[in-house]
Amino acid sequence: MDWQPLVLTFKLAVITTAILFVISIPIASWLSSTKSKFRPVLETLVSMPLVLPPTVLGFYMLVAFSPANAFGSWLNDWLGIKLIFSFGGLVVASVIYSLPFMVQPIQAGLSSLPSTLKEASYTMGKSKFTTLLKILLPNIKPSLLTGIVLSFAHTVGEFGVVLMIGGNMPGKTKVASIAIYDEVEALNYAAANSYSLILFTVTFVILLLVYLTNGGYFKRFSQ
Amino acid sequence: MIQLNLHKTLSSTGGKMALDLDLTIEKGHFVTLFGESGAGKTSTLRMLSGLLKPDSGMITVGGTTWFDSRSNIDLKPQQRKVGYVFQDYALFPNMNVRQNLEYALQKNQDNSIIRELLEFAELEELQHRKPETLSGGQKQRVALSRALVQRPEILILDEPLSALDLKMRIKLQEYLLQVHKKYKLTTILVSHDIGEIVKLSDSVFEIQNGRVIKNGTAADFFGLNKTSAKFRFSGEILKIQREDVIYIISVLIGNDIIRVVSDPKEAALLRIGDQVLVASKAFNPIIQKL
Amino acid sequence: MSIVCVEVDNGEELMSVVIDSPESAPYLKKGKKVNVLFKEMEVAVTTQKELNISIENRISGVVASVEMGLLLSRLILETNIGEVIAIISTKSLKQMELVERIEVVIMVKLNEIILAP
Numbered sequence: 001m002d003w004q005p006l007v008l009t010f011k012l013a014v015i016t017t018a019i020l021f022v023i024s025i026p027i028a029s030w031l032s033s034t035k036s037k038f039r040p041v042l043e044t045l046v047s048m049p050l051v052l053p054p055t056v057l058g059f060y061m062l063v064a065f066s067p068a069n070a071f072g073s074w075l076n077d078w079l080g081i082k083l084i085f086s087f088g089g090l091v092v093a094s095v096i097y098s099l100p101f102m103v104q105p106i107q108a109g110l111s112s113l114p115s116t117l118k119e120a121s122y123t124m125g126k127s128k129f130t131t132l133l134k135i136l137l138p139n140i141k142p143s144l145l146t147g148i149v150l151s152f153a154h155t156v157g158e159f160g161v162v163l164m165i166g167g168n169m170p171g172k173t174k175v176a177s178i179a180i181y182d183e184v185e186a187l188n189y190a191a192a193n194s195y196s197l198i199l200f201t202v203t204f205v206i207l208l209l210v211y212l213t214n215g216g217y218f219k220r221f222s223q
Numbered sequence: 224m225i226q227l228n229l230h231k232t233l234s235s236t237g238g239k240m241a242l243d244l245d246l247t248i249e250k251g252h253f254v255t256l257f258g259e260s261g262a263g264k265t266s267t268l269r270m271l272s273g274l275l276k277p278d279s280g281m282i283t284v285g286g287t288t289w290f291d292s293r294s295n296i297d298l299k300p301q302q303r304k305v306g307y308v309f310q311d312y313a314l315f316p317n318m319n320v321r322q323n324l325e326y327a328l329q330k331n332q333d334n335s336i337i338r339e340l341l342e343f344a345e346l347e348e349l350q351h352r353k354p355e356t357l358s359g360g361q362k363q364r365v366a367l368s369r370a371l372v373q374r375p376e377i378l379i380l381d382e383p384l385s386a387l388d389l390k391m392r393i394k395l396q397e398y399l400l401q402v403h404k405k406y407k408l409t410t411i412l413v414s415h416d417i418g419e420i421v422k423l424s425d426s427v428f429e430i431q432n433g434r435v436i437k438n439g440t441a442a443d444f445f446g447l448n449k450t451s452a453k454f455r456f457s458g459e460i461l462k463i464q465r466e467d468v469i470y471i472i473s474v475l476i477g478n479d480i481i482r483v484v485s486d487p488k489e490a491a492l493l494r495i496g497d498q499v500l501v502a503s504k505a506f507n508p509i510i511q512k513l
Numbered sequence: 514m515s516i517v518c519v520e521v522d523n524g525e526e527l528m529s530v531v532i533d534s535p536e537s538a539p540y541l542k543k544g545k546k547v548n549v550l551f552k553e554m555e556v557a558v559t560t561q562k563e564l565n566i567s568i569e570n571r572i573s574g575v576v577a578s579v580e581m582g583l584l585l586s587r588l589i590l591e592t593n594i595g596e597v598i599a600i601i602s603t604k605s606l607k608q609m610e611l612v613e614r615i616e617v618v619i620m621v622k623l624n625e626i627i628l629a630p
Binding site: 452453468488 | 598
């Protein structure tokens with residue numbers, strides 16, 4: 001069996017989750033505390049991947065990143081970054097595609113904390129950053145775990161976006177979900193089954209661990 | 224001296240309300256804001272501490288301007304460093320008692336104050352406990368101690384004792400008074416309990432619909448100085464009971480229940496739960512050594 | 514400590530002893546208006562006009578109504594200073610044969626009078 005697609009899948013999932021974790025905290029923190037009129041707009045944008053067919057997202061990213069377009073050619077010419085049919089492109093697409101799965105649990109967690117916690121910290125002279133790091137985040141650990149696991153699992157299961165923007169290049173963009181599709185196309189059911197079984201087992205174990213450690217929080221959130 | 228001149232349109236459950244306040248609080252005084260809920264007391268405290276921005280007005284504290292809408296001065300809560308004790312205590316659940324206090328230390332501040340405060344509030348034995356394992360009175364002591372770590376000049380207490388039982392309330396009232404004197408604070412309290420207000424505060428501001436409608440010293444405010452009677456207490460009516468041609472009124476004063484005889488004419492004006500003044504001449508009570 | 518004379522309605526005068534002095538209580542000034550309070554239970558009632566007794570405040574009046582209880586009775590009296598309520602024991606009420614329209618004198622010791630400015 002070719003392990004490369006599985007390795008690629010988990011590499012993509014780990015990198016995507018790590019990037020999402022870092023960028024989602026400021027977004028969620030802003031969304032949970034702002035009264036700005038742009039909030040609904042940003043919330044909608046963040047949530048779009050939940051309802052939009054992945055192919056739509058993939059299509060627009062394909063168009064945007066294409067060297068035939070201004071943005072794509074700028075990336076290519078000035079930064080030397082090629083996002084279509086590359087692993088880097090997959091990461092960018094996955095980050096956008098899984099954004100709501102990280103932002104929403106963190107936002108929900110932050111909103112559930114009494115606002116007096118951060119106000120108390122502010123009156124003690126502590127900055128917003130210190131307050132977030134030392135007070136807010138440590139008190140929403142279950143939400144952070146939920147966000148990490150959901151984003152990870154969602155990236156592992158990604159298919160449409162990856163196919164659109166990454167194509168099917170072995171060792172570069174051919175992740176497990178695409179390998180499964182490939183093997184089925186080739187009527188190679190045994191190989192498809194091994195990939196599927198591994199994905200199934202890994203995802204099952206991760207989610208089970210979350211349910212066990214999170215004391216039902218995850219269930220409450222997903223409902 | 225704290226001078227507040229605040230204008231703000233507040234939206235509450237009952238619709239919009241225009242808060243329009245003028246307050247002057249002397250340095251070192253213990254002051255109470257008194258009034259119905261929704262009158263604007265908490266909003267006033269939040270504006271003083273920088274957690275809520277007034278639409279317009281001015282806040283000056285000891286000659287320093289904290290807020291001035293005309294010259295665009297608006298100090299952040301971090302710069303105002305007011306000791307604020309929230310109604311829900313706002314203890315950090317991820318930290319134990321000692322860590323809650325230590326978090327409030329300022330840069331380069333000597334941490335000997337932590338031990339002093341823990342000792343003063345009798346919290347030493349609880350210092351390694353998490354807030355969730357504490358009783359209401361203990362949480363309150365932690366919240367108060369934590370607010371004092373940064374050595375604020377102004378201490379804000381938003382209904383600090385309302386959730387506690389009577390015995391704990393009386394104990395903490397004593398503690399509040401000690402703290403106020405020991406750390407030479409200007410203390411601003413929100414409270415509904417007349418007994419508590421009279422016991423603790425130098426002066427009272429009554430706020431109604433966002434405006435100060437009455438102010439004075441606590442004793443004057445509730446009419447306690449309006450009689451020459453020297454043997455006087457305020458309390459709450461627990462029971463009104465007819466006996467023969469008179470009524471016997473049971474009144475809770477501190478943690479004692481006393482009983483006072485009343486004429487039917489007066490009793491008709493009283494209801495259970497009313498705050499009342501009980502007074503007698505200094506010549507009447509007998510006194511005996513225990 | 515001071516003893517204060519208060520002129521009430523119809524030229525009647527009441528005396529009160531208070532711990533305050535004019536220095537400690539600014540309301541203790543000649544001509545200042547005060548309210549006078551005393552407890553119904555402290556009102557003594559007599560039918561004898563001239564009584565050699567150390568009760569300083571005496572006002573004559575007429576019994577307007579009597580409400581008799583088992584132990585205590587409540588008298589409403591019409592006096593020069595208005596309506597006064599007295600609560601006395603039912604035993605005394607019977608012994609003194611107090612009924613409506615009887616002329617009486619009410620008495621209150623000076624340490625029982627509270628002044629309210």
